[in-house]
Amino acid sequence: MKYLLLLLLPLQLLAQERAVLLRNVNVVDVETGTVRTGQHVLVSGNRIERITSKAITRKGARVVDGSGKFLIPGLWDMHVHVFNNISGLPPNEYYHPLFLANGVTSVREMWTKPGSLHHVRRWRSESATGSRPVPRYASVGTLVDGVPATWPNSDTVRTAAEARALVREVKASGVDFFKVYGQLSRETYAAIADECRKLNFPFAGHVPEGMTMAEASAAGQRSQEHLGYWAMFAELSDQQQKFRGLKPSELTPALRIELLQSVSAQKASALAAVLNRNRTAFCPTIVQFRATVLGDDPSIREDGRLQFTDSMDRADWTEFARRFTPGNRTLREARFRKSLDVVRMLHENGVLVLAGTDLGNPFVYAGSSLHDELSLFVEAGLSPLAALQTATLNAARFLGKEREIGTVTQGKLADLVLLEANPLADIANARKIHAVVMNGKLLTRADLDALQQDAKAQIRALGQGVQSGATGR
Ligand SMILES: [Zn+2]
Incomplete structure (x- = not known):
C-alpha cells in the first residue's frame, strides 16, 4: 500500500x-x-x-x-501530417514545441496508421499531464487509397468487400476517422460510405478523382480537403458539358484559362447548398496549395523559417521548387486567385470552413503556417473574425466538441x-x-x-x- x-x-x-x-x-x-x-x-x-x-x-x-x-481561444490546425509514413522515419516530434510557440493547441492528424497509435496515446497523455509540450491530438485518421495508390506505403482497397473489412478494422483499432483518398473507385468509395454509416464512424478526406464534391457530400463525407484541382473548377463551371470528365492532361493552357473564367457564383452557391444540407465542412489548406503552384516565388523559397525544418525536408523542398517553369506563371497565378474566390464564395454561402495547413508538405511550417492560412482567408475575402473562427469555433463544432472547447x-x-x-x-x-x-x-x-x-x-x-x-x- x-x-x-x-x-x-x-x-x-x-x-x-x-x-x-x-x-x-x-x-x-x-x-x-x-x-x-x-x-x-x-x-x-x-x-x-x-x-x-x-x-x-x-x-x-x-x-x-x-x-x-x-x-x-487556442488555435487549431485541422490538417497536419506528423508521421513520415512514406519514408518510414520516426514522427516529427519537433513540431510539438513549434505548434505551442505559435498558439496552436489542437491538431487533426490526417494519416495515422493503426500501428502508430501508440505514439498518439503517449502524446495525448503528455498533453493531458503537461509533462511535455504537446498540443491536443483532437482527432486522428488513417489514409486509405485505391489502386494504384497515390503514395507508397498507404493502405489500399480494390473491392467493396475489402473496403468494408478495412473500415471495420480501422474503427476497431481506435483511430478516430477513416480518411478517403483520390484513387478510390466509385464502388469502393460507396462501400466505405455505407459501412461507415452503419458503424457510425466518420469518414473525411479527399474527393476521389472519379467523383464530384457534391457526390462525396451526399455520401456523408464529413470534410473535404484541399482546393484548386481542375475537377473542382469543372464542377463549378457554367460550361460543365465541356469540362466535366476531362483529365488534367487533356487541358491545354488555353482551355485551363477558359475553365477558370467559367467558374460561376451560381454553381458555387448550389454546391454550398449541398455541402450545408449534408453538414460537410471544407478544409482548403490554401497555404499548401500556394506552395504547390507558386513555390518558385522567392518569398516562399527563401523563407527565414527554413531553420524550423529538418535537413532532409529542406533538400526535398529545394528540389521541389526547381520543378517550376517560369513560362506558365500567369496561369499558375490565375489558378491561385480563382481558388481564393472559391473559398470566399463557399464561405459566403454558409459552408463551415476549417483552417488546415497540410503540414508535412513543402514550405509548410509547424504552427506559423497556420497564421499564413488565416491571412490567406482574409486575402480571399473573409473578415478577420471569420478567419479566426475557422481555427477555433468551426473546428470545435466540426468535431462536436463546442461545449468543451473553441471559445x-x-x-x-x-x-x-x-x-x-x-x-x-x-x-x-x-x-x-x-x-x-x-x-x-x-x-x-x-x-x-x-x-x-x-x-x-x-x-x-x-x-x-x-x-x-x-x-x-
Ligand atoms: Zn494532407
Whole structure:
C-alpha cells in the first residue's frame, strides 16, 4: 500500500498545476465578434474557472497583467501530417514545441496508421499531464487509397468487400476517422460510405478523382480537403458539358484559362447548398496549395523559417521548387486567385470552413503556417473574425466538441492565447503572442521562445541521426 501511494504521488503533483489569473484583459468572443474589456480570467486545473469584471485574487496563482492585451481561444490546425509514413522515419516530434510557440493547441492528424497509435496515446497523455509540450491530438485518421495508390506505403482497397473489412478494422483499432483518398473507385468509395454509416464512424478526406464534391457530400463525407484541382473548377463551371470528365492532361493552357473564367457564383452557391444540407465542412489548406503552384516565388523559397525544418525536408523542398517553369506563371497565378474566390464564395454561402495547413508538405511550417492560412482567408475575402473562427469555433463544432472547447467561456477547457493586439482589427495580430495557456498550464513569452530553441535543438539532433546511418527515402 505504501509503495502504491509513492507511485501515485508524482501524478498528483502534476495535476496540481498552479492556478493562472489573467488580469484586466480584453476577451475576444469568437462567436459574436464582440470584445469584453476589463475582464479577469481565472484558470484552475485545466478549466476556465471564472470570467468576471470584478477584480479577483487566488492564493498561489500565477498572475499575468493582461492590460491592453487580447485573449482568444487556442488555435487549431485541422490538417497536419506528423508521421513520415512514406519514408518510414520516426514522427516529427519537433513540431510539438513549434505548434505551442505559435498558439496552436489542437491538431487533426490526417494519416495515422493503426500501428502508430501508440505514439498518439503517449502524446495525448503528455498533453493531458503537461509533462511535455504537446498540443491536443483532437482527432486522428488513417489514409486509405485505391489502386494504384497515390503514395507508397498507404493502405489500399480494390473491392467493396475489402473496403468494408478495412473500415471495420480501422474503427476497431481506435483511430478516430477513416480518411478517403483520390484513387478510390466509385464502388469502393460507396462501400466505405455505407459501412461507415452503419458503424457510425466518420469518414473525411479527399474527393476521389472519379467523383464530384457534391457526390462525396451526399455520401456523408464529413470534410473535404484541399482546393484548386481542375475537377473542382469543372464542377463549378457554367460550361460543365465541356469540362466535366476531362483529365488534367487533356487541358491545354488555353482551355485551363477558359475553365477558370467559367467558374460561376451560381454553381458555387448550389454546391454550398449541398455541402450545408449534408453538414460537410471544407478544409482548403490554401497555404499548401500556394506552395504547390507558386513555390518558385522567392518569398516562399527563401523563407527565414527554413531553420524550423529538418535537413532532409529542406533538400526535398529545394528540389521541389526547381520543378517550376517560369513560362506558365500567369496561369499558375490565375489558378491561385480563382481558388481564393472559391473559398470566399463557399464561405459566403454558409459552408463551415476549417483552417488546415497540410503540414508535412513543402514550405509548410509547424504552427506559423497556420497564421499564413488565416491571412490567406482574409486575402480571399473573409473578415478577420471569420478567419479566426475557422481555427477555433468551426473546428470545435466540426468535431462536436463546442461545449468543451473553441471559445473563451467559463467552464471550458483552458486552451488560450494572449495577444499583444486585437486580431479582429488585423488578423496578423494573432501572430503577436504574449502567452499561451495549454490545458491550464501557463507558457510565458520566455517559455515560448525556449520552445522554439528546443525545436531547433531537436532538428539539429535529427540531422546528426540521419548522417549516422538512417535510411533515406
Ligand atoms: Zn494532407
